[in-house]
Amino acid sequence: MTIALATQSDDVQKDIWEKVSIAFQEALGLDEDEVEFDMTIIEDLDAESLDLLDITFQLERSFDISIPRGGIQKTAQEGADNDGLQSDGTLTDNALVRLAEAMPEIPKEKFVQGLKPNDIPNLFVVGTFYNLVVRLLNEK
Amino acid sequence: MILKNVRLVSVKGLFSGDDNFVQYRLKKLIPDRKSIKLMNRTVQLGIVAARMTLEESDVWKKFPPSRRGMFVSASPAIRGQDDLHNALMASMVEGKFSYKSFAEQGRTHIHPLWLVRGLSNNILGFGTAFWDFQGENMNYCQGRSGGKHALIQAAHAICEGRLDVALVGGADSLIEAEEFLHKPCAEGAAFALLVSSKTDLKLDLDSIEKHEQKLSELGAGSWSIAFWKAYESNKCVLMTE
């Protein structure tokens, strides 16, 4: 059975969300109520690159999945491929639409003109990792 | 032994052999909660003891960060033995280690922060960042002799004018190694705060060593903890004008 992607916290499948939340709690030294679906990883939760390695490792363990390194960025940037870039290095309107579709957990208004591929990780929310896990579970 | 132009401000520690050894609340005592996951037990004990020592006096805050240094004796502690073993199991082909299997399978068992968590200079890395000690520093891994060596080198750095404040001590956790070492093992940490001064510090090394002999195996933390114990019983330190 295919698990649906979540666009907000009400949509999550509870057992999966709990495990995702624990990975964030342990990696970032947070309490349960400090991890919410729509919090941004870098700005709200103050995560650094090593924390992301830690979170990825814990998710792989708890779900018995394999997340390709840099996979979350890659997933996100797929939308930027195929002529997705303008000459000034910003994403085209088409790419922005594709990205918004690929990451339904991120509010659409965040995909504004002038966004560069390197900015994409700044948009990631906890829900991005939830949906990544769901996708990989569905593939299994 | 006389340490020139040095004043001992405070010495604090914690030791598993004590009745009042608290199962300290790390979240309360370590300023940055996120950092706890990067600290092995030795590092956690060291940071807590260092913080207790600094809380005894504000004198160190009067000196600029570049004149404050830290000297530590600690052991590297590679944890996650189970991960390591699982990784090696997954790399075994007919009883032999296979690079190919390790690259493909074995390595997925190792936590990405495996190395970072094992480094003994994390006490220095975190401690200096928490309290802004940017001056001269050293990290020694030389078993029981480390704490004494660290204290003497820190005192020299002050005496020779390279520092005004030195936070110096040792930490180790050997409880889990007891079954391999076949002798009573303990864990703990102790730190001392030294500042530059016109007075000299006299140490009674014999009484510190006597205390050390009474302690269980404490590895790199042993001398510093003995120093703290001897200090508390007023037997090892004399200040002279």
Added chain:
Amino acid sequence: MYVSLKMGKNVRENEIWVTGIGIACSAGTSFTEVTQSILDHRLCAQPTGLTLPVPMWGVCPNEIPSHPHFVDDRKSLLGLFAVEQAMHDAKSPNGPYSIFMGTGLSSITPAQLEEDLYPFVKDGIFDREAMAQDLHRQTAAPARHDPHRFVRFLKEKYNATGPCGTNFSACAAASQAIAEGMRVLRRGQAKVAIVGGHDSMAHPMGMLSFVVLGALSSTRCRPFDKRRDGFMLGEGSAVLILERAEDALKRGVIPYARLCGAGSSIDAWNVTAPHPQGVGAERSMINALRDSGLHHSDIDYINAHGTGTPLGDIAESSAISRVFGEHTPVSSIKGALGHCIAAAGAIEAVVCLAALQKQFLPGTFGLEEEENFEINVVKNAQLISISYTLSNSFGFGGQNSTLIFGAIN
């Protein structure tokens, strides 16, 4: 040279000289070989053919003699080789000796894993209790993982009665060990200091530790290059024999150079990333200049830590440009040799000594398209007259150490 030194007017009180060098790394197993490799500006690190998944480089290709005490301990064998070579080179000065070595985590070779762990695998599960009960392992395994093991052995071998220690400060370890030896001699606590570093992380666990952190390059190390993406792991050892000038003069040995001073600092910033502007690195260099009594304009060559990681090179170049401006020549040899971790500071000290002896600027192998760092990066080795060299070593955890060497004219 020895006769002219007898005039004595160039010798300051308490001046520390380097009177012996021992070295083993991918660039060679003697000072002459290493000097030639650096002069030739060639890639010394060779791929071993092993990939995890980045290629393993930089192992010492020459055979290192075994020793019954260290059969299972690659980094100590490398260290012992360098110590014996350095003592022989210095014509075995009499003590009292002081010994300081920078070292890293124990090297774990596949052969050791097979021997230590696999006998205790029962039905695919590691049996910890069985290992604890095994009498042989009780003593053998912990001994090999004791970082102080090598210095303890040397202390006995040379009957060292001066201060001895093992510095464990990641990549700054060897540089800090050399600095400690210098201070011990200045205080008169010993006559001879045997100092340096030894390390071998070129084994599966060592490689993996850096791979997972993303510190290793997937191609090769390119210090200060636009495309830099990490370092290549190396292994090696280097040892210096230090003596006070007056003692060396009495013995009539020909010194390599003066160890003018050392500086140390810590970023107090982040255990896994350098301070973005290199504030700690700057302080370390300033402290070393002050300790040497030199002005920044006296320095003719800077041997950078230069690991070729994206952040590390930014922090270091920023610090160098603030202290020295944009003209002092800077280079990194990590693109040629690989990064020898706890031994790096000592190996790079030897490169500085080579530069002073042959009067040249080592190049930055691997550098193709230079990033605009506002420092003067030396791409190819150049013959040039130099008097003072400065060598930086910055460790994981934020520890910084700087050494300054001067030519004896």
